[in-house]
Amino acid sequence: MDYNELADLIFPNAKEIEYYETRYPERNLVEGAMVTRFAPSPTGFVHIGGLFGGIIDKKLAEQSNGVFILRIEDTDQKREIENGTAQIVNSLKDFGIEPDEGMISETEEKGNYGPYKQSQRKDIYQAYAKSLIKRGLAYPCFCTPEELEKIREKQEAAKIRPGYYGIWAKDRTLPIDEAVNKIKNGEKYIIRFKSQGREDRKIKHKDIIKGNIEFPENDQDIVIIKADGLPTYHFAHAVDDHLMRVTHVIRGDEWVSSIPLHLELFKALGFRPPKYAHTATIMKDENGSKRKISKRKDPEAAVSYYHEEGIPQEAVVEYLLNIANSNFEPWRRANKDADISEFELQLNKMSVSGAVFDMVKLLDVSKNVISKFTAEKIYNESLKWGQRYDKELEKMLTEDKEYAMRILNIERGNEKPRKDISKWSEIKHSIEYMYNDVFEKNTNYEFQKISDMNEIKTILKKYIEKYFDINDDKQTWFDKIKDLSEEMGYAREVKQYKQEPDKYKGHVGDISTVIRVALTGRCNTPDLYEIMQILGKETIVARINKICGG
RNA sequence: GGCCCCGUGGUCAAGCGGUUAAGACAUCGCCCUUUCACGGCGGAGACAUGGGUUCGAUUCCCGUCGGGGUCACCA
Numbered sequence: 001m002d003y004n005e006l007a008d009l010i011f012p013n014a015k016e017i018e019y020y021e022t023r024y025p026e027r028n029l030v031e032g033a034m035v036t037r038f039a040p041s042p043t044g045f046v047h048i049g050g051l052f053g054g055i056i057d058k059k060l061a062e063q064s065n066g067v068f069i070l071r072i073e074d075t076d077q078k079r080e081i082e083n084g085t086a087q088i089v090n091s092l093k094d095f096g097i098e099p100d101e102g103m104i105s106e107t108e109e110k111g112n113y114g115p116y117k118q119s120q121r122k123d124i125y126q127a128y129a130k131s132l133i134k135r136g137l138a139y140p141c142f143c144t145p146e147e148l149e150k151i152r153e154k155q156e157a158a159k160i161r162p163g164y165y166g167i168w169a170k171d172r173t174l175p176i177d178e179a180v181n182k183i184k185n186g187e188k189y190i191i192r193f194k195s196q197g198r199e200d201r202k203i204k205h206k207d208i209i210k211g212n213i214e215f216p217e218n219d220q221d222i223v224i225i226k227a228d229g230l231p232t233y234h235f236a237h238a239v240d241d242h243l244m245r246v247t248h249v250i251r252g253d254e255w256v257s258s259i260p261l262h263l264e265l266f267k268a269l270g271f272r273p274p275k276y277a278h279t280a281t282i283m284k285d286e287n288g289s290k291r292k293i294s295k296r297k298d299p300e301a302a303v304s305y306y307h308e309e310g311i312p313q314e315a316v317v318e319y320l321l322n323i324a325n326s327n328f329e330p331w332r333r334a335n336k337d338a339d340i341s342e343f344e345l346q347l348n349k350m351s352v353s354g355a356v357f358d359m360v361k362l363l364d365v366s367k368n369v370i371s372k373f374t375a376e377k378i379y380n381e382s383l384k385w386g387q388r389y390d391k392e393l394e395k396m397l398t399e400d401k402e403y404a405m406r407i408l409n410i411e412r413g414n415e416k417p418r419k420d421i422s423k424w425s426e427i428k429h430s431i432e433y434m435y436n437d438v439f440e441k442n443t444n445y446e447f448q449k450i451s452d453m454n455e456i457k458t459i460l461k462k463y464i465e466k467y468f469d470i471n472d473d474k475q476t477w478f479d480k481i482k483d484l485s486e487e488m489g490y491a492r493e494v495k496q497y498k499q500e501p502d503k504y505k506g507h508v509g510d511i512s513t514v515i516r517v518a519l520t521g522r523c524n525t526p527d528l529y530e531i532m533q534i535l536g537k538e539t540i541v542a543r544i545n546k547i548c549g550g
Numbered sequence: 551g552g553c554c555c556c557g558u559g560g561u562c563a564a565g566c567g568g569u570u571a572a573g574a575c576a577u578c579g580c581c582c583u584u585u586c587a588c589g590g591c592g593g594a595g596a597c598a599u600g601g602g603u604u605c606g607a608u609u610c611c612c613g614u615c616g617g618g619g620u621c622a623c624c625a
Binding site: 210213222234285291323494511516527 | 562
């Protein structure tokens with residue numbers, strides 16, 4: 001018996017690897033084109049860190065005229081969730097990320113280098129595993145989980161490095177005949193890689209982000225094909241990224257410690273390894289200490305969170321780009337209205353250590369992003385959000401679209417647009433007083449300096465009877481408020497009042513505030529003149545009478 | 551514990567042997583202003599630590615401390 005026979009016994013139907021090598025040829029791309037891939041497993045919602053990686057993958061491929069692949073790593077069938085792939089595809093789409101190749105729905109894919117779901121590539125992995133067995137670089141291992149556990153316990157007791165390697169890798173030296181017999185007897189087994197590495201030797205590696213790293217060679221005989229016939233991550237990574245002709249692997253830095261293994265795998269398989277870029281983990285601040293942002297504890301770890309909160313996808317992407325490249329902010333300042341696709345991401349400018357996720361900063365970015373939107377876009381986006389998450393808002397926006405648009409257009413579209421909205425979930429609060437049915441429920445007027453109700457009523461009565469005319473232009477309108485102030489014993493100008501405070505009861509600002517509060521219930525609002533123009537004469541009179549009459 | 555990575559204001563971060571150690575967010579004050587938001591100006595606030603190397607270290611080397619990652623038939 002020799003390795004060939006053993007290989008044939010284990011994988012009788014596997015094709016020769018040459019078949020796949022010609023089936024998936026080198027890509028014919030322009031010089032410098034990057035082939036990247038985002039390769040999540042369908043185990044739940046997309047993580048903010050995953051989105052981060054996906055954005056980088058997409059951008060790099062796009063700006064180099066390369067290819068961005070979406071591959072699904074569903075080799076762990078226990079953890080897989082229903083419609084996991086569709087969820088990933090849709091989440092990415094929400095953020096404007098669509099693959100050039102790979103999965104485009106739960107079951108559909110595009111591209112010539114597929115299948116793009118690992119569970120459908122079983123034959124490919126087995127062919128390469130077989131080739132390894134033939135060359136004596138992989139072998140069947142019959143150890144049960146219990147045996148493995150015992151080995152581990154021994155190692156721990158002896159305080160030596162745990163794992164399946166060297167003398168601990170007992171099936172590594174199992175005679176071929178014995179292995180064959182065990183297989184024929186129906187004993188369960190998995191396939192392990194036969195490492196040629198030595199722990200006392202060093203390996204050097206240059207990571208695009210982390211720079212030069214040196215570590216001991218891998219000497220672990222890791223499993224490459226599991227009991228269910230599917231590959232482990234490590235093996236699938238080597239086979240897929242080679243066959244899909246991926247040039248740059250961008251992944252989270254939890255993988256750096258696997259580099260010695262991966263490099264050895266590529267070497268054993270005869271593949272040229274890709275370039276690696278290991279991105280720093282996004283962290284979360286918890287009582288002053290940093291930790292990895294977590295699916296369990298942190299709602300903002302799920303990208304669906306941003307959708308639910310109504311933070312526009314552009315803002316999230318922009319914030320993430322901010323974390324990714326420190327030169328993004330200067331770029332943005334110099335190119336205020338440019339589309340982010342024009343920004344050139346540089347891998348070598350990526351941060352080496354993990355950034356703490358800063359929601360306040362995100363909201364600031366978002367505020368600026370929204371301030372550049374047109375009223376139309378704000379209307380459409382917040383309506384979309386409202387339809388899904390807030391029926392009341394939906395009603396406000398749809399019962400009279402033109403009215404809603406006028407509200408949303410207040411102080412917008414000019415040089416210094418309003419920057420008071422950072423997410424759609426804030427919209428309702430900022431417009432609701434413009435709606436009579438909501439306003440009527442308001443009983444709490446936040447009057448400020450002038451709080452004597454008699455004085456307030458007098459001011460309002462005089463205003464409505466003597467000074468109010470809906471047709472006035474802004475200047476006339478304000479001049480009249482000044483006239484009213486004077487008549488009531490308040491200074492026409494704030495400065496006047498500050499110079500001689502004893503001469504006046506207050507100033508024009510106090511009078512305006514009374515009108516503002518009477519009309520909106522709030523002491524802080526956007527431009528009162530615009531609000532009044534939108535409210536209209538009837539509503540204004542009614543709202544003032546509501547106070548004066550009561 | 552072994553191995554690997556990281557350590558500049560509260561946060562994100564420029565700087566990479568000689569700088570008054572940028573900038574953004576947050577914070578505080580002032581100005582603008584009928585309120586708020588915007589905008590403008592200004593303040594406070596940092597090179598974890600101990601040794602080297604050097605004429606000179608935030609920058610280079612070593613130790614310490616602190617943080618993170620990883621050690622699965624999970625990815």
